[in-house]
Amino acid sequence: MPEGHTIHRLAADHNDAFADREVRVTSPQGKFSDSAALLDRRVLEEAEAHGKHLFLGFADLGWIHIHLGLFGKYTWGPAGAMPPPTDTVRLRLANATSYADLRGPTTCALITDAEKQAIHDRLGPDPLREGDDPDRAWRRLSRSRTSIAALLMDQKVVAGVGNVYRAEVLFRHGIDPYRAGRDLTRAEWDAIWADLVVLMREGVRNNRIDTVRPEHTPEAMGRPPRVDDHGGEVYVYRRTGLPCHICSTEVRIAEHAARNLFWCPRCQPA
DNA sequence: GTAGGATGCTAAC
């Protein structure tokens, strides 16, 4: 689930359901109990996202810093449908109308303003944050011998891009994932950034990742509709061995910097 | 029933 669009959507959903009100804060699992006790029945002022980091602000008390990692997941619902707390729920927020359960996060910790600022400082620009500057990313990647595939996943370079957006945006721009960052042109980078802004905003809106252009949809191409179980329609992500939507070449997979990398060798030539 | 994998990241070597 969790790339940047998921986290920004979670921030918006938290603002809708919980902001500016007192909230019950518990940790059925126990690992966040001390902080939960401190925050319980206080006002959750605002939720904010930067890349894959979620921050829940409690006035003078600080922020809950949440990172879902690979497995973290939220389940939501109306207060009336709140299930009994189970021992995998790290954090439960609840008020008269809604509840939100958090399971399996890499991070769920109460931090100070200064600690929050330090996290912002080490993250790169986020295509989903209004006013974030793609130049900062360009300055890093245009001097790097590292592959563009690895750079896009480096949260210090760009915040919020994960394995799906990485694979898909490189496909959409016909860029070989193994090209060094410094071999990209400024125009290529500007196009990638602009595309990430569009794709990820749509991801927030729909709460899933769709990257296939209208002219390549199954309907337009006369193919049977097929949605990957990650939830959206994509060109290459997890389509190993299947024909490329555009050129029918088999989509390839390789392990790259400990992550699965997917690409079409014909549409993204070296 | 169990193994393995997954949209992530970090500390330690």
Place this chain on the structure above:
DNA sequence: TTAGCCTCCTACG
């Protein structure tokens, strides 16, 4: 570069 962490779901017996 590798192991380790967190949980859930699927594939395979």
